[in-house]
Amino acid sequence: MSITILDIPPLGSIVFSQSKRAKRLSISIRAFKPVRVAFPPRISLKKARKYLLKNLSWAKQSLDYVRKIEKEHETTLNDKPKLPVIKAKTILRNRLCELADIHGFKYNRVFIRNQKTRWGSCSNLNNINLNINLVSLTQELMDYVILHELVHTEIKNHSKKYWAHLDTYVGGRAKEFDKKLKKHRLGL
Structure with missing residues (x-):
């Protein structure tokens, strides 16, 4: 990779990345990351630069949108004072354990990290990953994310069956909470 x-x-500043994994020219504009142009070895840097310039107005428009999202993210998450990391992790571990016990879920391990693009995830081994920034959300949204991941210990996809099952734990408000959560996006 070059x-x-x-x-x-x-x-x-634009990152031009020539990679064997790239199948075609692509422009990637994501929150909290530099603009990136990926291209395969058969294409020169000069052509990749030309491609970006050809799509400059789209790239500028997309970048403006992403910067707006970044600002909203900063104000949303910075409205609450930050908790010390150890305290935040303790709150999340305790709440996960509590909700799992109340609803009879079994999970393997929990990992709490500062993730850029996800509030949580559940692996095939039922390991649950939670974003430390969950503590900056309202209690009901934090609980929703935790329950969302706990339901994934039983149903590994987002099928209608999954959403119906999740609804039983959140009073039929899963889609409503999901929509609210999108207003607190971590990234694109």
């Missing part, structure tokens, strides 16, 4: 960083006004 990486080159070029300054392209008005976008700023």
Whole structure:
């Protein structure tokens, strides 16, 4: 893999990444990450740069949107004072254990990290990953995310059956909570 960083006004620093894994030219604009242009070895850096310039107005528009999301994210998560990491982890572990016991869920292990794009996940081994920033949400949204992952210990997809099962634990409000959670997005 070959990486080159070029300054392209008005976008700023752009990461050009020539990779064997890239099948075609692509522009990636994600929150909290630099703009990235990936391209396969058969394409030159010059062509990749030309491709970005050809799509400059789209890239600028997308970048403006992403910057807006980043600002909303900062204000949303920074409205509450930050808890010390150990206290936040303790709160999340205790609440996970409590909700699992109340509803009869079994999980393997829990990992609590500062993730950029996910509030939580559940592996095939029933290991649950929770984002430490969950403590900055309301109690009902934090519980919703935890229950969302606990239900994944039984149903590994987002089928109608999954949503119906989750609804039984959140008073029929799963889709409503999911919508509310999207207003607190961590990234794109």
